[in-house]
Amino acid sequence: MPSPLNLLPLCQLSAGATARICVINGDDSFAQRLREMGFGEAALVTKISGRTTSLCQVNGTRIALNHDAAMAILVEALPAGVR
Amino acid sequence: MVGNPNCGKTTLFNALTGLRQKVGNYPGVTVEKKIGECYSQHGRPMKIIDLPGAYSLAARSPDEAVLRDVLFGRREDTPQPDRIICVLDAANLERNLYLVHQILDLGRPVIVVLNMMDVAVKTGLRIDTHKLAAALGVVVVACSAIKGEGLVELKLAMSRSDLPLARHRWDVPAPIAPAVAELQASLSDADAQPPLIARAEALLLLTDFESVRIAGSKPLSARTAAVLTTWQQRCAREENNWSGTLIRSRYDAIDTLCGEVLRRTRPQELSGSDRLDAILVHSVWGWLFFGFIMAALFFSIFYLAEYPMNWIDTHIAALSSGIKTMLPPGDLRDLLTDGVIGGVGGIIVFLPQILILFFFVGLLESTGYMARAAFLMDRPMSKVGLHGKSFIPLLGSYACAIPGIMATRTIENAKDRLVTILIAPLMSCSARLPVYLLMIATLLPAAALPATWKAGLMLLMYLLGTLGAFGFAWLFKRTLFKSARPLMIMELPAYQPPRLREIIRQMVERSWLFLKNAGTIILGISIVLWFLTTYPKHPDPQASADAQIAVSFAGQAGHLLEPVIKPLGFDWRIGVGLVTSFAAREVFVSSMGVIFGVQDNAEHALPVRDALRAARWPNGAILFTPLVCFTLMVYYVFAMQCMSTVAVVKRETNSWRWPLFQIAYMTGTAWLVCFAIYQMGRVLGY
Incomplete structure (x- = not known):
């Protein structure tokens, strides 16, 4: 398990970096929908663009999240080249 | 499906x-x-x-x-x-x-x-x-x-009549199983659901407490509702995450399945769409591209459309003159030339521009750029308390508010959806295009100024409507519909090459609809309006056209309205246009054609814009001064002038309250803004 110190909100992940989703905060209905879309814990995301509104690639699809949503998702950044 | x-x-x-x-x-x-x-x-x-x-x-x-x-x-x-x-x-x-x-x-x-x-x-x-x-x-x-x-x-x-019934190797996760069993029993006894459907529904009810309910669906029976509430309370008390457990269990089963059936011949990498998105939703390049698309749209509306428009214009004028030479003077000739051709012909001229608008909207829709525009707009939208998804209905409303309002059904939050419905008609739709174009043509003499000016003025109207929509969203979210800023998750589809056949089919469909409207509603209104401006006849048959229209039914009604709109610089004739165009905005143009065409008794039919330029107040002052043209355009930006939209809003919100509120706030704003513009313009000497 990664130490909690390495976690950062998805909106702060830099463009082009890949990370693993660790914690989903926010209300239940939001978390449920994210997980249903394959955006659940342990999924790998690659950030494509954006600091306020984020665009991420998960499992071959592009998902856009607004700032509040991207704040609610904590990820662990992976070293470059891991995919 | x-x-x-x-x-x-x-x-x-x-x-x-x-x-x-x-x-x-x-x-x-x-x-x-x-x-x-x-x-x-x-x-x-x-x-x-x-x-x-x-x-x-x-x-x-x-x-x-x-x-x-x-x-x-x-x-x-x-x-x-x-x-x-x-x-x-x-x-x-x-x-x-x-x-x-x-x-x-x-x-x-x-x-x-x-x-x-x-x-x-x-x-x-x-x-x-x-x-x-x-x-x-x-x-x-x-x-x-x-x-x-x-x-x-x-x-x-x-x-096939022997399609197998679905069966899959998956069991309900153990922690939820007792609750599912009890709820399933109740659903099959009290709600008469078949056993497997009852189980599926029980699973959903137990893991989705915040599900959306819609009108026209059978509610749960009282017994099932009671069982459900008991389990919900227990689930909350024990802080169980049933929904998470269920989703994980399903995804585990899917992962196993994919391991068996799915093979990758090369590692997953960023696709072409991903790389394109890195540019097109970029905070600088993305906006530049968005601006480029919009500029291209406005320029082609002015440059490209001019040729077919002139062609149509010439032919309509020729037709009108032809009838005037063929038929003896009289009411029948006037009905055909002033009522039918003046009204319907004035509208058909705008077909090329509407086609161009729908071509662009079709291009944005079929390539997948629409969702990117929503992404870009998320930040500005969040400033007024909505999220980017609300922008898709708004963007669609540039073509027509009706499909735009229908598209709000994808918005999760009921309050956000209502706000989006309320502001959608402020986006300048294609029906406003003829009004703007007529006013711009009247305002700016054709040869004197380059098309840049006209396109710029038009862009200003679109911006004004968009800013108005945002302003009211901000106001509504702070007053009537207070709610937390919504969290947005939106999938961006892969880019696709534009499907030209699909786009052309839609353009043909829209132009057919437009022509059908011109042939039915607008024709009807034009004929009625011609009648109202021609009867009762002036006692003196040699009376001037101005005198004739002043004593007609339309003239009498218009004079009643004049005190309300005079502070905006509009006379009673414009007032008649405002009233008739409540049916649809483009009717304003046909109404102007009929009213000012009736007044023009010359043998040559004038284009409407020239008839408008010639119009005068009783004291001889020019009626359509640049200031009045501008004010009138602004009026159409804000005023709610569309019966079909009112009907759709009524259906989508299931009450008369919101469409009536919408008429009141939009037309009220239109009056106030026009009053301010006209009066300030007067003070400044325009």
Whole structure:
């Protein structure tokens, strides 16, 4: 398990970096929908663009999240080249 | 027919039924179920229902709730389908299988369609359809709806009378099982649901406490509702995360399945769409591109449309002059030239521009850029308390507010949806185009100024409407509809080359609608208006046209209205136009054609803009000064002048309250803003 110190909100992940989703905060209905879309814990995301509104690639699809949503998702950044 | 958004359901539906439902490359094209018919291999008719796209049966918005309730047999207007076609985007198998997994629970005959198989193969995916069919216990068909591949196989499967019932190797996770069993028993006893459907519904009810309820669906029986409440309270007390457990269990099953049937011939990497998106939604390049698209739109509306417009204009004028030389002077001749040609002809001139607008909107829709525009707009939208998804209905409203308002059904939050509905008609729709163009033509003499000025003035009107929409969204979100800023999750579909045939078909459809309107409503109003401006006749048959129209019915009514609109610089003749154009905004142009055409008794028919330039106040002052033209355009930016929109808002909000509120706030704003502009303009000496 990664130490909690390495976690950062998805909106702060830099463009082009890949990370693993660790914690989903926010209300239940939001978390449920994210997980249903394959955006659940342990999924790998690659950030494509954006600091306020984020665009991420998960499992071959592009998902856009607004700032509040991207704040609610904590990820662990992976070293470059891991995919 | 069910599936995730953007998996190509509607394309497949059209290919099967020969129907021409609208297809787009953005979520929310199908917001209501659509029914079509096709014939089985044995010639028996089959009804196909195209349901809105959804990621899950746990509905978050009204369009997704339609899907859930139809499948559970809870819609009063739709019987439970006897077979379910699950459409999947083969390039994104895992996520698409989640909805399939939920649907397999129902134990109905299911056909799994792997659509866009060609794209999947190109990205290096190999799917073993035989293994997939064996594992799920259903028929699996690979196809590509756009290319028409695999349709015969699909029709063959649909025609089978011995379709197997879905069965899959998956058990309800242990922690939820007791609750599911009790609720299932209640659902089959008290709600008369078949056992497997009862189990599927129980699973959903227990893991989706915040599900959306819609009108027209059968509610739960009292007994089931009581059982559900008990378990919900217990779940909350014990802080169980049933929904998380269930989703994980389903995804575990899907992962195992994909391990068996899915092979990658090369590692997953960023696709072309991903790389394009890195530029097109970039905070600098993205906006530049967006601006470029908009500029191209406005310029082509002015430059390109000019040639066909002049052509139509000349022919209409020739027709009118021809009739004037052929027929003896009299009421019949006036009815034809002033009423019919003056009214309808004045409108048809704008067809080329409307076609260009729909071409651009079609281009944005079919390539998938629409969703990117929503992404870019998320930040400005968040400043007024809405999220980017609300921008898709607003963008659609540039063409017409009616499909825009329908598209709000994809918005999860009810308050946000209502705010979006309320502001959508402020986006300048295609019906305003003729009004703006007529005013710009009157305001700026054709030869004197380059088209840049005209396009700029037009752009200003569009900006004004958009800013107004944002301003009111901000106001409404702070007063009437206070709610937290919504969290947005939105999928951006893969870019696709524009489907020109689809775009042209839509353009033809829209122009037909436009011409039909011109031939029916606008023709009718023009004739009635001509009658109202011609009768009763002035006692002196030699009276001038001005004197005649002043004593007519329209003149009398207009004079009653004049005190209200005079502070805006409008006279009673403009007032008549404002009233008639409540039916639809473009009627203003035809009304001006009739009113000022009637006044112009010369043998040559003048284009409406020249007739307007010649119009005077009784004291001889010019009526359509640049300031009045500008004020009038601004009036049309804000005023709610569309009966069809009122009807749609009534239907979508299920009450008269919101459409009436909308008329009041929009037209009220229009009056106030025009008053301010006109009075300030006067003070400044314009």
